[in-house]
Amino acid sequence: MANKVLSLIPQLWFKFGLVRLWRLVPRPLRRRIVARLIPLPKRAGRRLAAPQAPVMMCGFLASPLGLGWSARLTRGLVEEAGVPIRDFDIGHAFATGERDAVLPDASGPATVIFNFNPGQFGYALQFLPDDILRDKYIIGYCVWELERIPDDWLTPLTLVDELWVPTHFVRQAFENAGVKLPIRVVPHIMSAPAGLARDRARFGWPEDAFVATVVASLRSSLARKNPLAAVDAFRRAFPGGENALLVLKLGDSHLEAEALATVRAAIGDDPRIRLLLDTLDNDDMWTLLASSDAVVSLHRAEGFGLVPAQAMLAGRPVVATGWSGNLDFMSEETACLVPYRQIPVEDPSELYVAPDLHWADPDIGQAAAFLRRLHDDPAEREALGQRARQGIETYFRNAHAPIVAAIREWPHATKS
Incomplete structure (x- = not known):
């Protein structure tokens, strides 16, 4: 029930213009409010020393947003490698247009890929099974557009074992903030559809x-x-x-x-x-x-x-x-x-x-x-x-x- 209520927040926030009032609150205070209301969960069980199959793909898998494209393209690489995948689509929680989805079992050792940014970890985890952090190797596929990531991303990054980023520019943004995790550049690899034509x-x-x-x-x-x-x-x-x-x-x-x-x-x-x-x-x-x-x-x-x-x-x-x-x-x-x-x-x-x-x-x-x-x-x-x-x-x-x-x-x- 709590998740259902949480998922309504972004939709109501935009629909009724509440986001404009929220933005009047000084940003440092907004961050403290969010951190108090949605605390970051702790990892349970053991941390795997290296990635292993299966992969639990978490993100906005059906969304038309850029993060949706990113998640689908990353998923395509894993699928091409022949590794079993379980999909955890939580786009509905971020008002990206998807319906609530029934999520698969998250128990057992696996590699988890978060296809969203550290600032969203706490909120996103409210919609994922508790076992998503237990006995896992966790990869964060993250994107940022400035030369250094926000300072408030550093604490959520303690949940992650490895980072994937789409460009060297983004890798440098994490390194400029002192992040010591392994970071791999994984571009958004894609191809144009066959028969693409002007219309x-x-x-x-x-x-x-x-x-x-x-x-x-x-x-x-x-x-x-x-x-x-x-x-x-x-x-x-x-x-x-x-x-x-x-x-x-x-x-x-x-x-x-x-x-x-x-x-x-x-x-x-x-x-x-x-x-x-x-x-x-x-x-x-x-x-x-x-x-x-x-x-x-x-x-x-x-x-x-x-x-x-x-x-x-x-x-x-x-x-x-x-x-x-x-x-x-x-x-x-x-x-x-x-x-x-x-x-x-x-x-x-x-x-x-x-x-x-x-x-x-x-x-x-x-x-x-x-x-x-x-x-x-x-x-x-x-x-x-x-x-x-x-x-x-x-x-x-x-x-x-x-x-x-x-x-x-x-x-x-x-x-x-």
């Missing part, structure tokens, strides 16, 4: 227009994802009557009314800038990217950069800030990397509160110049898209085999 009729886009697309979840911080910079760059690139369109595919707009209002105000009545607020399934998201002429990510920080990676796999040129996690798979040969200056982190949503840290402020003028060049030179646009696809396919191919081989070597649990 502009699906979205009502004109066939002859130059279409630049931005994809962002408003729950991931408007300041960090920075789609308003793309609006500015688009208008600078196309100040006249050019046949160009900017599409802003924004997720979770129903949960972030204030952020959506900010975006609408920036767009105004410009008919060349379109909002797409529908929730798209995996196939439609790939089709969206394949139907674009360019994909824009003028982020201030990325832990990985899932959408730019997908765009590259779809053979589309990407205009992206040349900083943070996306540099693991992007170079000046395979993307339009936008120069930037470092500015202090300032996020009105308070998802990122780190006044002593900095993130990127991309050069809007250079982003506009890239967009204009891609518009004016279809041959270069096509060539860059092909280089992008080849570059990221090579990156994923080189990362894939060692990871799957290592998982395949995990021994199977033996009865005690």
